[in-house]
Amino acid sequence: MTEKYEYVPHRLLHRKVRDAASGAEGVLMAVINENVSNTVDEQWMELAYIRGASGREFTTAASNVEPAPDQPQTAAGRRHSRSA
Template sequence: MTEHYAYLPHRLLRRRVRDIASGAEGELMAVINEDVSADPARRHWATPAYIRGSSGREFTTAMDNVRPA
């Protein structure tokens, strides 16, 4: 992958979900595979989920923390 991020398809996109780490709920807006490497020679990838809460503000969490609401 030459980009530093890529959007990933997910079955819960645009559905109501819960972040089990915080207990917050909202709509899953995006799942991204993101290069968070400090050193380009040693790549490290993260997969954050972007959730829009009822206030309209989005927050992120690890995709492993997302469950259907």
């Protein structure tokens, strides 16, 4: 088994996010491509590390990460809401 991990860039890094699978919220600390298999056959997955309000980190699939609902809109989002 190869023990090579790789940090993956993510647009929500260091922002408040929500795990769509559990509903838990926290700050996205890192996304890492990890071998999640405990057998000879490797299975790689992008895992998101989220630090919750308690200070403890939990993981979820990177595809489950979405902006937290109470996040301020980006400048582009505000621009679109004014036009109408």
